[in-house]
Amino acid sequence: AGFCTMMGFPLSEGKLDQKTATSLLWKSYPIANIPEELTPVATDKYLGGTDDPVKKKDLFLDLMGDVVFGVPSVTVARQHRDAGAPTYMYEFQFAQA
Known part of the structure; x- marks a missing residue:
């Protein structure tokens, strides 16, 4: 969510x-x-x-995370795959106990 701060989004109200x-x-x-x-x-x-x-703020952060990180990652992976390179994608998740 720190990337949204750098983008100047007014999310400080939560x-x-x-x-x-x-x-x-x-x-x-x-x-x-x-x-x-x-x-x-x-x-x-x-x-x-x-x-x-x-909750809307949290969901907006999910949206921006997909825009900034998710979509470009998939795009690059597809290009590597299409070029014939072995390509793998991993999803890391963390759940607090």
Whole structure:
């Protein structure tokens, strides 16, 4: 979530609404490369399952994590695979006890 601080996202309040999330995603266009007309669709897909503004903030961080890390990782892995290189992807998860 630290990367969102560097991007200047106002998440210090610990909560987020749908409209602000959509606006922040659009402001991230140079990184996200999601057209303006699709930003509401993307935020609704990630954040639409709750009305809780704290949960929405957490889900927005998930969205941005996928945009910044997940999608580029899969893109590069596919390119390596298509070039014939042995390619592996791993998913690491940590659960606090």
